[in-house]
Every structure is written in structure tokens, then in C-alpha cells.
Amino acid sequence: MSSTAGVSQVLNRYTFASTLSHLRRTNTPIGRDGKLAKPRQLHNTHWGLVCPAETPEGQACGLVKNLSLICYVSVGTPGEPIIDFMISRGMEVLEEYEPMLHPNHTKVFVNGVWVGVHANPKELVQEVLGTRRNNIISYEVSLIREIRDREFKIFSDAGRVMRPLFVVENGDNPESKVPSGSLMLTKDHVRLLNEDRDKLP
Template sequence: NTPIGRDGKLAKPRQLHNTHWGLVCPAETPEGQACGLVKNLSLMCYVSVGSPSEPLIEFMINRGMEVVEEYEPLRYPHATKIFVNGVWVGVHQDPKHLVSQVLDTRRKSYLQYEVSLVREIRDQEFKIFSDAGRVMRPVFTVQQEDDPETGIEKGHLVLTKDLVNKLAKEQAEPPEDPNEKIGWEGLIRAGAVEYLDAEEEETSMICMTPEDLELYRLQKAGVALEDDQGDDLNRRLKTKTNPTTHMYTHCEIHPSMILGICASIIPFPDHNQVCT
């Protein structure tokens, strides 16, 4: 519920904000005065329950973070400020290295998956959120550097066919020991799926489908892509890849995940009434 009076005829508070796409359903809302003010979560939405921030601060101090009480602005004028849940806790000289280390610990599940990491390069700030009540959604992660351990190349999904086959086998023949089960938690532990909140989503580059990610990789490799329209009238319309895109950090699980429960069970919601 949006805390605003139902009597007003204002349109702006009733419209879905750009940062809410993927987190709040754009279609499922009541008619009448409460239209747009009563919202429903999207299908894979999750609300954070919160986790303690002290171990995280300790972790960063051990990796070169200077606490704010000892910070000398004249000595380090270009240091990046580090905020944890809105509180300035310290500064760091090499933010790129620190962010990659903290991100790596989250992807390896040493850190809670619901912790949000936001690096604002322009403002020279690194913001971490571990508080409760943040709306988050899962997306596939894209490998940023070649990984010799797993063999996953840069620009590919961390979710491999091997992992998908294991999940399919597990679905057909569930293991007797529950500890051997991979499941959704296993995908998070493997770093294949990551939860983003609205703040972290602002600093991420999200591809719409794995197919679009493949086209982007081919384009970056200099492979000439054929613009084959074909004769199929029911083919999916593909958006042309943006040549100025530097890299993708994540990929959508499925575009239909922007919808809520009620909107997602409507057949052909993007067609007119003849189809439904």
C-alpha cells in the first residue's frame, strides 16, 4: 500500500516508477480509487530479512579499509568512501580490488546473498546494504573474467549445461540425502544466480535473454550477423544489440518475470482479445 490518500486524482503516484520494473507487477492492481496505489510483487520477488553488518566491516578492515575516525582527507583526497547501511564507516585506496573481493565472497556464499553492493564510480562511493525490507529479484550472473578453475569464459553465463543437467536429474530422481540436493540454493551457492535490489540494479547491465547475450558476444568477436527475417509470422521480435554496450554483468531469467501471479496466468496478455 502506498501511504497516500485515495481521494486525490493524481496520476503520478499511481504510475509504476522506472526502478520498480521487475520488482512490482505493472498490471495487477485494483480498479477504482485504489488503482496504482495498491501494488503486488512480481513473480520471483524477495524481501530481505536483514543480516548483521559487523563481520562485513571487519572483513573490509582486514583488506585495507581505513576506518573513518583515522581518515585524513589531506593525505588521501581521492579515497573512495565506504558506507554500510547509510553509515560512513571508512575509506579505501583501491576500491576496484575491494569491490571484486567483497563480490567474490558473496558469490561464494561466505557473505549473505541478500547483501547489496553498489559502487558509484562518479561519486567515489561504495555502498553496502544488509538491512531488512529491501525488495530484490534474482538474475543470472555473467562471468566477468576467464575462470581457469571452472573453465567458464568471459561473457558466458555462470549457469552451465552441466549444472542444468544435474538439476534435471535431481528432479527426476531426488537424492535420499537432503544435503546432496542442489536446488535453488545450490544455484545461489554456485554463483549462477544473484539477487539484486533496485539500488544495485542501477549499476548493473542486464541482458534480456541468453540468446541476446550470445549475439552480443558474436558481435564483440567481429562475426558478421545475418539479418534473417524469415517467413515465420510468429517469430520473436529481436531487439538489435547496442554496439556501444561495453559489457553485460547479468542476464534476465525470463522477461515474463516482470509480471505478478495473477497477470502471469492470463494467456497471450500482449495480444488483443481475439487471441485470448
């Protein structure tokens, strides 16, 4: 039976900032005495998720990282309601799919599992996106459409590191009156938020 060191640690209480930093620390499970440089280096996918400067000196350099203040870890929501919603919107389940008849249909994955195919992926993506923006499904659900590979991937599982993003309108939307390529966040939204804040007791 092997013993593992560092499972429990005394929480750093020197300052408020150091306590926050300690609570958001991540540990890469690789031996500290290794000479490999790649696990210690920054990666492009860390942008906005990991602090590029906060790491200890010495053997743990680059292996112990700190999550950025805007980064959060997903709690996870069930994927079955999303699958049922897509079936009601014309998704063909995998058991009934005939690849010889419809070779160009887009594959739909939920949490890495191929659940079905759809003939009109653009419409399906817009409908699922609309449910997320209207808070019908959780804001933590990630939607990825790979046009070249003809795949639509949905992730709702726990343990994904995430960060907030600005929403940009891809096409002209008559409902929001936002031109293509512009931010969905407008001055009206900021004004309404300020009015709500002023109403607080």
C-alpha cells in the same frame, strides 16, 4: 486519536492464485481521493518487482500494487561482520582517514553509514563478491560500486524488495573459464542440479 481503516483484512480464499495475490499486496499510504497521477503510475524501478497489470479499479488504482512472484523482501543481516572483513582486507576506518593525504580513495558505505575508505576498490569489491557467492555472507547483501562517484555501497538491512538475477562475468576469469560478458551459469551447473534432483528419494 485518528482511526486507520484497513489495517486488518479477511484473507481472500476463493482460489489458490487469489490467496497468493492477496498475500503479496502492497498499499501506498496516500489518500484515495487525491487527483495526483504520479504515485499511481508505473516507475522504471518497479521492473521485475511489481506486477504491471494487477491493480484494482476505481480510487485505489495504482496505489494498491502486487509484488511479482519472483520478488521477495530481505530479512536483514548484521553489518558488523562485513565491516570487520573489509578492515582485515585493507579498509581504512573513517576515524583514521586523512583526506588531504589520500583524496582519491573510494568511500565505503554500509547500510547508508560511511564506515571507511579503500585504496583499491576493485580488489575489495571482488573479495566481498566472492564471500557472497561462496555463501560466507548472506545472498541478500546488495553490493553497489559507483565508479564515477568513487563509492562502494553495501546494504544488508531488512525491508528491501529484491529479485533474482543472472550473474554475468565482467572480466575473463581463469577459475571459472567463462569469457567476459557471458553468463556464469553453464550447462555443467544445470547437469549437476539435475543429477542432485534425481538422487532425491
